Amino acid sequence: MSDAFQPKVLALAGGVGGAKLCVGLSKVLGADELQIVVNTGDDFWHLGLAISPDVDSVLYALAGLNDAERGWGRAGETWNFMAALEKLGAPTWFKLGDLDLATHVWRTERLLQADTLSDVTAELARRLGVARRVAPMSDDAAATMVDTDEGRLTFQDYFVARQCRPRLLRLHFEEASIAEPANALVEALHSPELQAIVLCPSNPFVSIAPILALAGVRSVLEQRRAPLVAVSPIVGGQAIKGPAAKMMAELGAEVSPLGIVRHYGTLLDGLVIDTQDARLQRDIEATGCKVQVCDTIMRNEADKTALAQATLDFAATLRPRR
Numbered sequence: 001m002s003d004a005f006q007p008k009v010l011a012l013a014g015g016v017g018g019a020k021l022c023v024g025l026s027k028v029l030g031a032d033e034l035q036i037v038v039n040t041g042d043d044f045w046h047l048g049l050a051i052s053p054d055v056d057s058v059l060y061a062l063a064g065l066n067d068a069e070r071g072w073g074r075a076g077e078t079w080n081f082m083a084a085l086e087k088l089g090a091p092t093w094f095k096l097g098d099l100d101l102a103t104h105v106w107r108t109e110r111l112l113q114a115d116t117l118s119d120v121t122a123e124l125a126r127r128l129g130v131a132r133r134v135a136p137m138s139d140d141a142a143a144t145m146v147d148t149d150e151g152r153l154t155f156q157d158y159f160v161a162r163q164c165r166p167r168l169l170r171l172h173f174e175e176a177s178i179a180e181p182a183n184a185l186v187e188a189l190h191s192p193e194l195q196a197i198v199l200c201p202s203n204p205f206v207s208i209a210p211i212l213a214l215a216g217v218r219s220v221l222e223q224r225r226a227p228l229v230a231v232s233p234i235v236g237g238q239a240i241k242g243p244a245a246k247m248m249a250e251l252g253a254e255v256s257p258l259g260i261v262r263h264y265g266t267l268l269d270g271l272v273i274d275t276q277d278a279r280l281q282r283d284i285e286a287t288g289c290k291v292q293v294c295d296t297i298m299r300n301e302a303d304k305t306a307l308a309q310a311t312l313d314f315a316a317t318l319r320p321r322r
């Protein structure tokens with residue numbers, strides 16, 4: 001472990017909100033200080049290609065290539081491949097843009113040559129000009145499955161094909177529970193230099209939960225010394241992006257930062273909430289979780305940087321665990 005990368009901050013991320021905060025963290029932390037680990041519970045094979053949506057969202061955001069308006073994929077995208085595919089009668093429910101397609105083809109070729117997803121992700125980051133370390137949560141298959149009122153569905157069938165319309169009953173992380181965490185995640189969790197673990201404002205159920213479900217990860221987190229801080233993805237009773245609020249309601253959780261605290265439980269040392277939810281600070285702190293109130297809506301690069309700095313400053317005020 002002595003030769004391993006020893007970051008000061010470990011960020012766990014997935015989706016658009018997670019990618020935005022990762023950009024902010026990359027602005028205030030050096031390449032030797034930050035390790036980003038990304039959810040792969042929504043990875044799947046499609047049209048013979050290995051697709052890693054959250055990994056790509058984070059990489060594209062860090063490289064400045066993401067489509068900020070659409071929230072996923074690459075800016076300046078074209079859709080000739082999908083148009084041609086449609087004429088052939090092939091499935092087009094999962095949109096693969098022409099630029100994005102190159103990433104999936106390249107990744108698939110490397111994986112079929114027996115490279116690990118970690119190695120492929122690191123090389124992709126380098127080729128895209130990303131200086132920060134980004135790793136998948138695991139090199140093993142760790143697909144999330146979804147129980148709904150329409151039966152059990154694969155995650156992408158539920159999330160993309162059916163656009164989360166079915167009522168959510170339960171999420172399953174059986175594959176994640178037997179998957180080995182990637183070396184980058186293990187090394188970061190054991191880094192003697194680690195000063196904070198940040199749960200990005202990602203969907204806690206489908207972006208962060210798969211990472212926490214990996215074999216041995218929760219037990220290591222329960223024994224950690226570095227404080228663990230989350231940024232709430234819920235603001236004013238709504239999710240900033242995506243179906244997190246709908247999922248929380250259907251799973252019987254309160255759609256608020258207090259519901260986020262109850263979901264993560266004793267793992268949390270601190271929660272960053274938006275000024276719109278300041279009235280909840282006392283109730284949240286009554287659970288034993290400290291609170292930082294600030295503007296958490298990331299409209300531009302300055303907002304991303306400010307939120308990242310506020311989150312790290314907050315974490316620095318929290319005592320290490322014994």
